[in-house]
Amino acid sequence: MSGSPPVVIWEHEVERLLQYRELIPRLEEALGKFSKRDSAEVIQPVRSTVPLQKHDGFLGLMPTYMENDGVLSTKLVCFYNREAGSSLPGVQATVVLLDPEYGNVKAVIDGEVITAMRTAAVSAISAKLLMHPEAEVLAILGTGKQALSHYNVFTEIFPFKEVRVWGRTREGAERFVRSVGGAARACGSAEEAVRGADVIVTVTGSTKPVLFGQWVKPGAHVAAVGACRPDWREMDDVLMKEAVVYADSREGAIAESGDVVLSGAEVFAELGDVINGTKPALREKTTVFKSLGELMKTEPTSFIIPLHYGKSFSC
Numbered sequence: 001m002s003g004s005p006p007v008v009i010w011e012h013e014v015e016r017l018l019q020y021r022e023l024i025p026r027l028e029e030a031l032g033k034f035s036k037r038d039s040a041e042v043i044q045p046v047r048s049t050v051p052l053q054k055h056d057g058f059l060g061l062m063p064t065y066m067e068n069d070g071v072l073s074t075k076l077v078c079f080y081n082r083e084a085g086s087s088l089p090g091v092q093a094t095v096v097l098l099d100p101e102y103g104n105v106k107a108v109i110d111g112e113v114i115t116a117m118r119t120a121a122v123s124a125i126s127a128k129l130l131m132h133p134e135a136e137v138l139a140i141l142g143t144g145k146q147a148l149s150h151y152n153v154f155t156e157i158f159p160f161k162e163v164r165v166w167g168r169t170r171e172g173a174e175r176f177v178r179s180v181g182g183a184a185r186a187c188g189s190a191e192e193a194v195r196g197a198d199v200i201v202t203v204t205g206s207t208k209p210v211l212f213g214q215w216v217k218p219g220a221h222v223a224a225v226g227a228c229r230p231d232w233r234e235m236d237d238v239l240m241k242e243a244v245v246y247a248d249s250r251e252g253a254i255a256e257s258g259d260v261v262l263s264g265a266e267v268f269a270e271l272g273d274v275i276n277g278t279k280p281a282l283r284e285k286t287t288v289f290k291s292l293g294e295l296m297k298t299e300p301t302s303f304i305i306p307l308h309y310g311k312s313f314s315c
């Protein structure tokens, strides 16, 4: 195995192999394992970030080792501040799978679909755990790649009666609505999208708040995905201080989330703590899940390989 060149698995193949119905239970299990902080289960340090100052971006290195599962991988992700507007992509990712015994690279896998689907699947897990069970209205702020993957998984697994979308431009929101077949409503302002919503997803490239606590219905659940730098924001202090805050990784949120760092909000629990039953899911309260994407890129990667080889491949 160590002498074989790495297999390259690219976007369309990953798209063909990954399904939310398989991804979600695996991610729930992986989130639970991570929150136990048992080094034989998952080692996932906070990502190292290299600034790409000239290009207003960052390279994030995200290694994970799951010893019991024999899986070693790292994601390499470049992400940029494209707030000023640019046709270049905001996020580009690749996942590298290694043999933990030999140290050689076994696979190089496109990270675009993994990033879109894993991030949306974890937000959906947060909603499953924290939203009101009879939630009817979903609001999505943002109209990019994450907006689409979040729309796809949220409408696949929850019976929302209404989906509202807001983008920086009315045309952007209308284009998004057309792209999903018209089953959503484009809103003229973020406030219009959010007022009365039961679940709010923030997936913007903004560095300043786009979601304000005074608009948010008490008891609503927010899955906050953008603003993954310590000086970037998507939510204001009112919301951050009123809500009960959950994260995928507590250390990640404290180090990388401007919404947490600058508001001084406390991270109440990780999603994995709720899954493990060590912290409660406070569904009746206003809740914020702050997603940093810190973990679980390994999990989808590990099962793409056997799927790619028709289950007969052994890691």
Ligand SMILES: NC(=O)C1=CN([C@@H]2O[C@H](COP(=O)(O)OP(=O)(O)OC[C@H]3O[C@@H](n4cnc5c(N)ncnc54)[C@H](O)[C@@H]3O)[C@@H](O)[C@H]2O)C=CC1
Pocket: 079, 082, 083, 089, 090, 091, 115, 119, 142, 143, 144, 145, 146, 147, 167, 168, 172, 203, 204, 205, 206, 207, 208, 210, 224, 225, 226, 227, 228, 291, 292, 293, 294
């Ligand atoms: N938490 C996580 O695991 C992940 C977080 N992200 C972050 O999520 C956000 C969205 O990512 P993608 O959808 O891939 O990016 P994208 O570039 O496809 O979409 C970004 C969207 O944000 C909008 N936008 C940009 N500046 C804005 C502003 N000032 N106000 C309102 N809207 C604004 C754009 O018009 C566009 O609709 C980014 O901040 C990205 O860094 C992305 C991947 C994973």
Ligand SMILES: O=C(O)C1=NCCCC1
Pocket: 077, 079, 091, 093, 115, 228, 292, 293, 294
């Ligand atoms: O996990 C990821 O992928 C990302 N996280 C935060 C910033 C953009 C990409």
